[in-house]
Amino acid sequence: MVSMRADGLLRLGTTARVSVAGAESTVAVGLSRLGHRVRWVGRVGRDEPGELVLRTLRAEEVDVSRVREDDDAPTGIVLFEQRLPDVTRVQYYRAGSAGSRLAPADVTTAIEAGTRLVHLSGITPALSPTAREAVTAACDHAAEHDVAVCLDVNFRSRLWSADEAADVLTPLARRARVVVGSPDELALVGGVEDLLRHGVAEVVTKHGAEGAAVTTENGTLDAPAHRVPVVDSVGAGDAFTAGYLSGWLDGVGLAERLDRGTACGAFAVATRGDWEGLPTRAELDLVGSAGTALR
Template structure:
């Protein structure tokens, strides 16, 4: 197994206009950790997603979709006492989509330490554990499960990638900071937007400039600090210095899932043994595919498709 992703996945309903007006909705699945898992699987890596879904048809859709995408779900569990979470996407303007969550008391929010232990069971440990800051925000049980996964990864010598993915509707800056700062000694690759980095540092150790914040995190033991800058690309900070990669130019269709796609590309190149420049470039490419496609993960490229953006405008591939 190359990568283990651990966290919440929900059923996603996408409307074509205001929800109060009714209409049709497209049914899919979504979750930051499973988005990354699918992105990596399409790039040819062996990936396991571990989490919990309800013992319901929605949970079956989650597991069936991940299996169909080549993701190992043997570490997943079915919770007979809680439903699979749900989220609704409501397009309101060409550039604005509202998201409504129905996840309180969901199976994903009730993840426990046993689920984290089961995620590592069966065979050799993964090369990388990928977590986000979303699942620990769902409650004390899910937080404890993530922390157990971090400790197991350290015991087994597994690299840890953390995407901060701060969600203000789930927890406050103070709550997130208190948890994430405790996680830093376990993290090898930290991925965050520039405004999320202060969450990982104490107030007296958080410089105001981005390079200073990255250096402070490197000083805490993080090996790589990768900062997502949206349309401006991404910058990686390591002990060797700073390296920037611009975003790929595409026609933006839907920005949802772009950060997860970037992480999948970055980790893919890391697993291939590529240098920082190539990791950033692959992350920028997979992120561009996401922005140019609708859905959380549906537009994720296969390895053979990575070069398609170089074909030029209006190209017809035969």
Template sequence: MTAAVGLSPVDLLTFGESMVSLRSAGPLSSGGALTMHVAGAESNVAVGVARLGHSVSWAGVVGADPHGEFILRQLRAEGVGLQYRQDGIRRTGVMFLEQRTADVTRAFYYRSGSAGSTLSREDVDTAMQQKPRILHLTGITAALGPESRKAVEYAAERAAADGVVVSLDVNYRSKLWSREEAREVLLPLVRHASILIASEDELGLVSSAPADTSDQDALETAMVAELLGRGVGEVVVKRGAAGAGVHTADGRWEAAAVPVTSIDTVGAGDAFTAGYLSALLDGADVSGRLQRGALTGAFAVSTAGDWEGLPHRAELALLATTPGGTTQR
């Protein structure tokens, strides 16, 4: 694995597959222009945290091809440190993102057997020498194949044993594996997580849903209690346009979404996570972490792209101080 930034300690380390995303403005079947972007939940978070002023490293595997070079160039330009390996045989994964209607976006993956799916324990060992304060993992990497699954399991166990804060975002992708497969893999990982991040419909993948209640709030409370009882310090629940909540042993906090005009929801959850973890690195309390997460999520949904619209630290007050529909002059 090639280290582009040496082995200095970093605030946040994350690893996973980054792909080239080819975006269409309309139905793919009709043809038309495609724009080229970098896509990947982990690299989205890495860019978001780096833009907010923290030292960040991303570890992964790319093909020895132009797509891999594009990804590395883009991440370097965003100030993200790289711990990467280039695979001379396997290719960098590609995703087509179709804006089918104003309200429906569809992803089509061409990533089976990709270079990114070969991430290994050895890659993790090299990257972990940077002694991160936070290790951020997602269920996506665990879904890519047996080798990357073992890498995620090893990284979570090793980081927890070393006292590193382990952030685990469920990030379930139905095109990669079934809910049953995801549950089998993710349940054991939870015991290593300091912070568990999930959408409301993902909580059941990492806990046991009571069968005797139809009350959604009571259902969430029961699943969260189980997770806290298994050693998770914070359970963060992403609610989309309804905001987000956090459960800890000390109580529950809720934050509403920041009102903006939504034009692209892709990457919004990663943006929220980046804001939340950035505030944690800054020493903010739970309420402050939620507020920053809601703010970075608002930047994401009100701009196009997976990460392109994420704010720099100096821009955090922009949405709060600039009236909607105006131009700063």
């Protein structure tokens, strides 16, 4: 989507900063900055907002060759309003958008030989029946080609009810190798122990400012969050996911995966915007260097 971040109250009229937002695109940018080859799959309108989305992702070295430009539907928009210093009000305008028209054919051809991981968000199947079919098709195609799947539950109450989400996302979560979510989100798809019983290898719990944990058949490992001044909390969870999956792709241990995830989350909350402040691999160690001038 295109994002508009208001500088003041929308009801009074204000200026706004235009950029790009979206859970999956934030993960894609985060992984790309950490040195991984990434492809983002979706639909945008054949319009100027769509051009901004594609241009931004190309600039971040994310492959958009399989993105479909829709002639008949607009690119979605999201509005951010900083109502209080630590409270952001978000309004979505994507009903009938190009992204909501995602279909199975849009995603299956993007999973090629050599693909190691398919990252899915619980937001996508909430957008429309065809988007729901597309996510299921991606899982099917990944399974046929022995490609690992990561599902971030990412429950959005403005898109559907908890009961609807549970009915759709629980079967998807049980098919994933890695499932990510807050405690409430993981409970929505059966809980940590149930997911492990159904074959999920790693269940990652995001605790926000308190850090994160990963549970496998061997037990649970916890990691604290890095303490940094919070400028904007939007996108922190997706930044964490990007860092964690970067460690997964690199084959490092669980502790290092969590540490990389919390480092990315710290960079995200310390800067305004969903993805703009995400680190490169060379910058990961800067977390904890408060008050230092790099000369």
